[in-house]
Amino acid sequence: MSSFVGRADELEEIGKLLARTRLLTLHGSGGVGKTRLALKAAQNARKDYPDGVWVVELSPETNGDLLAGRIAGLLGLHLQSGHSVLEALTEFLAERRLLLVLDTCEHLVGPCSDLIVSILTDAPDIRIIATSRQELGLPLEVVMVVNPFPVPPPETADLAGYDAMSLFLDRAKAVAPGLRTDERAMMAVARLCRRLDGVPLAIELAASHMRGLSAIQLADQLDDRFKLLADGDGLLIRHYTLRTAAGWSHELCTPAERLLWARLSVFAGAFDVESACGVCQDERLPDVPAVLSSLATKSVLARVGDHYRMLDTIRDYGRDWLNELGEGNLMIRRHRDHYLSTARRMDAEWYGPRQLEWAYWAHKELPNLRTALNRCLTAGNHRAALELSGALWVLWCHLGLIREGRYYLDRALAACPGPNPARSKPLWAVAHLALIQGDMVLARSRAEECLENARRYGDADAEANAYLRLAGSCLFTADLGGARAYALEGAVKFREADPDSVRGPSIPLLLAMAATFGGDFDEAVEILREARLRCEACGELSQRSLCDYVLSLALFNRGEVAGAAEAARASLEVKWQLRDVVGSVLAIDQLARVAAAAGDGGRAAWLLGAAQRIWITFGLPGLGADAMTRPRESAATRAMDLIGPAAYAVAFEEGATSHIEATVAYALKPLEI
Incomplete structure (x- = not known):
């Protein structure tokens, strides 16, 4: 946010080093300016990297197991299924020329080193700048020591140029x-x-x-x-x-500023005013917003948009004081309880008008959510880990973090294996993720386990959600009768749990998909239009956009290509706002199908290539369901007939090498029909 000062010689040297080395580590003590120097050097080098400069902030990350996934997510690869995240990442990078900045590696030296070796081995045109207080110790590493600024000697009167x-x-x-x-x-x-x-x-x-x-x-x-x-x-x-x-x-800070400085050290990455108040405010600190503002004026905090953040060195100092005060464990509990409470609110309000707000909150607060989960798991607080990982099902199931969701949910369930009322939500969340990943056996197993656990504790809402996932497993294995039966069982349980619940559109959505897969398109359209009205009445977006996707399928099969295109674009627009990558790529597949039907073979081939790149990272195109993969295959055949195999291959490859942001922008452009 502030201007960059000095370092002309260092920037020139970094430019020369990047021309002849693939891994440059900027090594120096805390506060010496490694990050600012790396970012400025990366900015200067942007023209040399046609696939961009990408910055990975590792300071909030404490789990080396998730490092490859963090980088993959940054690059637009939302990974899941059995496909190795590292394989998919290196495969993606192998075809690109880009600069990767790994900022603050010292607490993850081992995982960073292993990942860097894999990337540089398989991706010859990748360059990496790492910043670290500790050298990585790799044979291919070139280390540049970042020193403090030169200062005027005591005897000089010439102070210019320092x-x-x-x-x-x-x-x-x-x-x-x-x-x-x-x-x-x-x-x-x-x-x-x-x-x-x-x-x-x-x-x-x-x-x-x-x-x-x-x-x-x-x-x-x-x-x-x-x-x-x-x-x-x-x-x-x-x-x-x-x-x-x-x-x-x-x-030089006031007592209130010192206390808040110490308490804020419990956060990872950025935090907003509401979170700071929720964790730090009490009778000793009654006005946290005012103290936040004063700490920002003293450079203890940096204000970034509607959030604040604290530099690592400043956080370390505050953490020492927090422990001196004897409040370390107290603040960790408050941090956990705040994010658990807020995650529960997101869960309760998700099917309503605040979905975009909650999606923004979840993505922005992800470092703190990860930190709270990791603390629960490492401290043996398994009940809290179950509750928090389950309450975050929206993040895992609807906002694109499928693989990470499986990681935390599986760990929490394994740590607390016996019957427990807190297991029900994580169980059906895992079942949902398994459906997305195309693993119908696991989806069914976890849903059945959830059903048994929910019945044991009288949890009708969990029973309803288990039935929904069982319906999904039937739907994607062509058991349409089973899908309808389980969906109707779920409807009964949802009414039993809450007669006024707005989760209801999930049921007609499944019934409409079963009707569509069964060839009864008129029934599907009728069900979906009613379900869509229910979504609009409560301001719900996620289910409404799924209704739009299935409506597009049904309208297409009724020969209404223009209506199918409009519905698919409406679905994609919302799904991408929510960063629901599964919903987005399904809509892209459908828009490719529409383009082929409208006679635009080049557009269809491009979109199919782009969708294929995304599906590769998921594992199974069309969620592994024949009813969803056959239309994709027929679109490819139609596009190839329109423009010929050679032109199809070129357009497909162009789409396959596009970034997902460009893919979505292209897919949303209206098509002449």
Whole structure:
């Protein structure tokens, strides 16, 4: 958010190194500016990488098992099924020329090293910049040490050209527009920069305190602070520079600011005001929003849009103080309880008008949700892990994190294997994910286990959801009678659980799919139009867009190609807003089918290629259902007949190498029919 200052020589050197090495590690201590340097270098190099520059922030990630999936998700690969995430990632990268920035690797050195070796082995045109306080120790690694800024020596009066001075003045003027820059003041700034060893973060912290102080006063205060840590010769122990600067900044904070600083260290990544209040606010901190704002003015926090974030070094200092205060475990519990409570609200309100808001919240708060889950699992709090992973079923099932959902749900279920009322929701969530992955055996097994567990504890809502997944397993294995029977059982249980529930459209949706697969298209259209009206009445989007997808299938089979195109686009538009990749690729397949029917073979081939690339990462096109794969195959045949095998292959390959964002934009363009 702030301007980049200095580092001209380092940027030039990085440019030269990237031309001859595939792995460059920017190595240095905390606060020295590794991340800013890496991002600036990456920005400068963008023109050399036709497939872009991609930045992976690893600071919030604590689980090395999920690292490849994090990068794959960033690149638009939403992986699931038995297809190896690493294989799919390296296969994707093998065909591209891009620069990958892995920021903050020191706490995941082993997993980062293993992943980097795999990528660079299988993807020859990939370059990687890593930032780390610790070298990765790989034979192919070129290490560039990032040092603090040079500072003016005590004897010089020529203070121009020093990046440390420029940084301080740039940041100080932002908080003190009338800053004095006479010779005496500049000598004080030089003294201050020397005291801070030219460490950029320490300089920025000091500059944030220029509101109400002169440079001379600030330097005098800092001198007094640092004399406490000087050795017998009056030389500061360099290791303590940043920590001392952070401690000095801490002392200049009010008691409320210090307490909030400590408590905020429990968060991973960014957090919003509501979360900060939910975790940190109490009788000792009654006005968290005001204190957040004041910490941002002192550079302890950075404000990014509607969220705040804390740099790792600042968080580490706050965490030490949190433990000194004896509140570490308390804040971890509050953090867990806040995200569990909010996840339950998302679950309860999902079938309603706030879906886009909840989707934004879930994606934005993902680092904190992961952290809460990992803490529950590693601390042996298995009941909470079950409840949180189950409450996040929306994130796993509707917002694109299928593989990660399986990871957490399976771990939580394995950690708490016996009968337990908290197992029901994770069980039917796993069944849902297995349906998406085309694993009908597992889907049915988990749904039946959920049914038994739900009956044991009298959980009618879980019973209804189990019946829905059983209906789905029947539907995708061509047992249409079984699908209808289970769907109707689910309808009875939903009414028993809550007569006014808006989850009802799930039932007619399944019945409409069964009618469509069975060839009764008129019945399907009638069911769907009524279900869609119910969705619109309560402001629900996700189920409505599924209705649009199935409506497109039914209308197409009735010969209404224009109506089918309109319904498929409506479905895709919503599914992509929610980042529901499964729903999105189903709609893309259907739009390819529409394009072929309308005589546009090139567009159909391009969309089929793009959809195939997405399906490869899922494992089974059309969820493995013959009723959904046969139309895709017939569209390919029709497109090839229209433009010929050679042109089809070219268009298919162009689509297959497109990024998913470009695919969705192209698919949403109206088609002349």
